[in-house]
Amino acid sequence: MPEPTKKPVKVSQLCELCHSRKAVMKRPKNLQKLCKQCFFHVFETEIHLTIQKEQLFYKGERVAIGASGGKDSTVLASILKTLNERYNYGLELVLLSIDEGIVGYRDDSLATVKRNQKQYEMPLEIVSYRDLYNWTMDEIVACSGIKSSCTYCGVLRRQALDRGALKLGIHHVVTGHNADDMAETVLMNLLRGDTARLENSVNVTTKSSGSPIKRSKPFKYTYQKEIVLYAHYKKLDYFSTECTYAPEAFRGTARVLLKNLESIRPSCILDIIHSGEHFKLKERKKRDLAKNRKAGKGRNTATSAAANSNKEVEVRPDGSVSLHSRDGNRCERCGYLSMNRVCKACILIEGLELSRAKVAIEGDTSVNGAAKLTKTLEQLSF
Amino acid sequence: MSEEKFKVKYGKNLEDIKAKTPTVLLPVSFGESSLVLLDIIVSQLEEQSAMNRAHIGYKLVVVIIDESDFDNTKIDIKDHVQKLKEVSGTDLLDKLDIKFKIIKSESYVTSNRLQKIFLTHDFQSFSGKSESDLDLDLKTILLQTSDKSTREDLLNIVRKETILRTAIAENCSVILFGHSMSKLADDVLSLAVKGRGSEISDNLTDGIIEYERSNLHILHPLRDILFSEIKEYSKLCGLSEISLNISEGTTVKKSIKNKTINELIKDYFRSVEVEYPEVISTVVKIGSKMAHPPTQDDFQIKNCILCSNSIYNDPKHWLEQITVHGGAPLELEEEKANLEAYLASVKDKKSDSLIHEADEVVPLCYGCIVNLGTTGQSGFIWPTKRPSKQEILDEYVLTDDEGDED
Numbered sequence: 124m125p126e127p128t129k130k131p132v133k134v135s136q137l138c139e140l141c142h143s144r145k146a147v148m149k150r151p152k153n154l155q156k157l158c159k160q161c162f163f164h165v166f167e168t169e170i171h172l173t174i175q176k177e178q179l180f181y182k183g184e185r186v187a188i189g190a191s192g193g194k195d196s197t198v199l200a201s202i203l204k205t206l207n208e209r210y211n212y213g214l215e216l217v218l219l220s221i222d223e224g225i226v227g228y229r230d231d232s233l234a235t236v237k238r239n240q241k242q243y244e245m246p247l248e249i250v251s252y253r254d255l256y257n258w259t260m261d262e263i264v265a266c267s268g269i270k271s272s273c274t275y276c277g278v279l280r281r282q283a284l285d286r287g288a289l290k291l292g293i294h295h296v297v298t299g300h301n302a303d304d305m306a307e308t309v310l311m312n313l314l315r316g317d318t319a320r321l322e323n324s325v326n327v328t329t330k331s332s333g334s335p336i337k338r339s340k341p342f343k344y345t346y347q348k349e350i351v352l353y354a355h356y357k358k359l360d361y362f363s364t365e366c367t368y369a370p371e372a373f374r375g376t377a378r379v380l381l382k383n384l385e386s387i388r389p390s391c392i393l394d395i396i397h398s399g400e401h402f403k404l405k406e407r408k409k410r411d412l413a414k415n416r417k418a419g420k421g422r423n424t425a426t427s428a429a430a431n432s433n434k435e436v437e438v439r440p441d442g443s444v445s446l447h448s449r450d451g452n453r454c455e456r457c458g459y460l461s462m463n464r465v466c467k468a469c470i471l472i473e474g475l476e477l478s479r480a481k482v483a484i485e486g487d488t489s490v491n492g493a494a495k496l497t498k499t500l501e502q503l504s505f
Numbered sequence: 506m507s508e509e510k511f512k513v514k515y516g517k518n519l520e521d522i523k524a525k526t527p528t529v530l531l532p533v534s535f536g537e538s539s540l541v542l543l544d545i546i547v548s549q550l551e552e553q554s555a556m557n558r559a560h561i562g563y564k565l566v567v568v569i570i571d572e573s574d575f576d577n578t579k580i581d582i583k584d585h586v587q588k589l590k591e592v593s594g595t596d597l598l599d600k601l602d603i604k605f606k607i608i609k610s611e612s613y614v615t616s617n618r619l620q621k622i623f624l625t626h627d628f629q630s631f632s633g634k635s636e637s638d639l640d641l642d643l644k645t646i647l648l649q650t651s652d653k654s655t656r657e658d659l660l661n662i663v664r665k666e667t668i669l670r671t672a673i674a675e676n677c678s679v680i681l682f683g684h685s686m687s688k689l690a691d692d693v694l695s696l697a698v699k700g701r702g703s704e705i706s707d708n709l710t711d712g713i714i715e716y717e718r719s720n721l722h723i724l725h726p727l728r729d730i731l732f733s734e735i736k737e738y739s740k741l742c743g744l745s746e747i748s749l750n751i752s753e754g755t756t757v758k759k760s761i762k763n764k765t766i767n768e769l770i771k772d773y774f775r776s777v778e779v780e781y782p783e784v785i786s787t788v789v790k791i792g793s794k795m796a797h798p799p800t801q802d803d804f805q806i807k808n809c810i811l812c813s814n815s816i817y818n819d820p821k822h823w824l825e826q827i828t829v830h831g832g833a834p835l836e837l838e839e840e841k842a843n844l845e846a847y848l849a850s851v852k853d854k855k856s857d858s859l860i861h862e863a864d865e866v867v868p869l870c871y872g873c874i875v876n877l878g879t880t881g882q883s884g885f886i887w888p889t890k891r892p893s894k895q896e897i898l899d900e901y902v903l904t905d906d907e908g909d910e911d
């Protein structure tokens with residue numbers, strides 16, 4: 124077959140990296156004009172570099188990919204498969220999905236995950252809120268209102284992923300959190316004055332003490348827009364509907380701000396992460412002393428007593444109390460590993476049970492629910 | 506301002522009292538905050554001077570940076586300072602020995618210190634040899650970038666340095682900034698957005714900083730007061746009439762694309778504080794709890810050649826890890842042909858190859874690397890060398906013919 128005669132590409136239209144192929148896109152991160160091949164190359168290599176720099180995996184490690192069927196986790200599954208083969212990581216990858224019980228949203232996205240399972244030839248495990256907590260997100264929203272849905276979902280999903288991984292005997296969960304998410308978190312921590320999270324929120328890998336599960340975000344430096352472009356050019360099969368429950372209003376304001384900032388300075392997402400990596404709080408003692416001095420008081424005896432004893436009691440911003448001890452503590456209610464006496468999921472569920480008890484005058488579902496929760500959680504072994 | 510060193514001094518030995526009386530610098534931008542602070546300080550000094558057998562606690566120098574050479578407003582600063590003096594009471598100001606200094610921002614740029622800075626694709630920064638033929642004014646220097654946020658960032662560097670240099674030249678040991686809590690919150694978020702998170706603590710801390718081997722005590726007396734409250738106060742005191750509202754109110758009409766980072770953030774706070782009034786104090790509080798970041802891998806702390814802020818970790822190393830600068834391999838013959846054509850086309854331009862051998866690697870902070878990224882690749886000219894204390898004093902004496910009128 125004779126080759127179709129193509130017009131030669133003008134020099135000014137060439138990709139800024141290889142100078143040999145026609146540029147087809149502007150890279151969202153730095154507005155470089157790139158050809159498709161070079162975009163794939165830099166996109167994949169940058170993620171590989173992050174994995175290498177952070178020494179994210181060891182050979183033979185079994186890793187669960189938190190898969191929602193959305194673009195981030197679909198691209199994550201695809202690219203980890205690619206890199207695992209290309210650089211010989213020696214990983215055993217498993218898809219782990221959470222069924223939050225959101226009608227119309229989760230059903231379709233789970234169908235996508237099931238297709239991904241076949242496409243990427245990875246085993247799939249689905250854990251549902253219903254099984255774990257005896258609550259679906261739809262019920263939670265019906266009970267507590269739409270306003271705090273993200274708070275609930277965040278806490279419950281985190282624990283659900285952990286429990287699902289443990290069920291599979293896996294100790295490392297990777298999630299599709301991208302650079303935009305990281306930047307948003309940095310802004311939110313500032314806007315909420317969250318000192319507990321300020322220093323470490325941008326870490327690629329987090330592991331709360333006492334938890335057997337390591338969590339990593341290989342997309343920490345990856346722009347959301349580039350993930351979309353990658354999925355588009357690679358024709359990846361993902362579910363693009365946003366969660367039915369919109370983020371809480373205040374987070375929404377930060378998200379809009381970030382979008383506006385990105386429109387005038389594309390690098391700002393990385394710039395914010397760079398800032399986040401340089402946040403350091405003054406030593407606590409110094410801060411407390413300064414505070415006491417300001418208030419005209421002497422040294423707070425309660426603090427010093429606590430500091431002297433080995434069992435320092437720290438009151439967290441959410442009002443829970445932590446007991447620092449070397450071994451992981453267990454939640455009194457569900458037995459799940461927790462820094463606190465009662466884990467966050469149980470605190471939330473308990474609040475829900477109370478309000479359901481108030482709502483449901485007839486039909487004694489509340490007692491039933493609490494009992495079932497305890498029972499279900501007991502059955503889950505780890 | 507309740508510290509011992511600002512209180513009235515007693516005694517008969519004038520030399521002794523003079524030695525104990527600090528000189529305090531107050532930069533006035535003609536925004537409401539600094540005008541209100543000046544008003545409060547004049548009242549405090551007036552009270553002090555009315556006390557029996559007492560000497561006032563500190564000597565005040567007011568500095569006004571004159572940017573009329575390049576801003577579009579064409580404001581006559583001298584005229585405005587005169588109005589300000591009348592509002593405050595000229596006789597009173599004289600009696601309290603308050604000095605007014607007008608410094609042209611142009612003074613930051615003197616041709617012999619200009620240097621060209623280059624940034625390569627792999628984020629290495631070089632400086633060209635000091636080129637004696639470089640002779641640019643501040644306006645031209647700022648116009649090297651079309652990015653408004655970069656200009657704004659650079660102008661902030663000029664303002665800050667000018668204030669610090671004036672403090673040295675005027676022998677001040679204290680600088681009072683009139684920033685309101687709202688302004689400080691803007692600053693925290695702006696610095697974070699510009700990749701300058703490590704500078705937040707220095708920007709918010711009340712305390713001693715070192716500048717050219719002199720200690721300067723920085724204070725923000727209005728740090729707990731919202732800008733809206735300051736505005737009310739200034740209305741009540743009749744100060745609004747002389748305020749210039751530098752950037753206030755003008756941003757509303759602009760489209761987002763035409764705004765700067767600072768303007769977007771200012772707009773953001775003004776809109777969320779209605780529903781979430783605690784957000785401003787929250788941001789300032791957490792900013793005040795920050796410290797300098799630790800360095801990694803035995804990195805030696807350096808100072809940025811452009812903004813003089815401390816660099817705690819190598820930004821080049823950080824950027825290289827996350828931005829790959831190499832293409833995918835070539836496969837087809839026509840791709841190779843295209844590359845040939847490209848190489849031929851750049852060969853002609855190579856004559857003005859930018860990185861000379863004699864060029865020196867210079868430290869550039871992350872925020873300034875971002876700034877330079879907006880300026881194109883032919884290098885960026887900037888007055889890079891910070892003058893020594895002696896040079897500041899020398900230069901000052903030569904150019905100061907405006908400050909001490911009346």
Ligand SMILES: [Zn+2]
Nearest residue numbers: 138141158161
């Ligand atoms: Zn290319």
Ligand SMILES: [Zn+2]
Nearest residue numbers: 809812870873
């Ligand atoms: Zn700098």
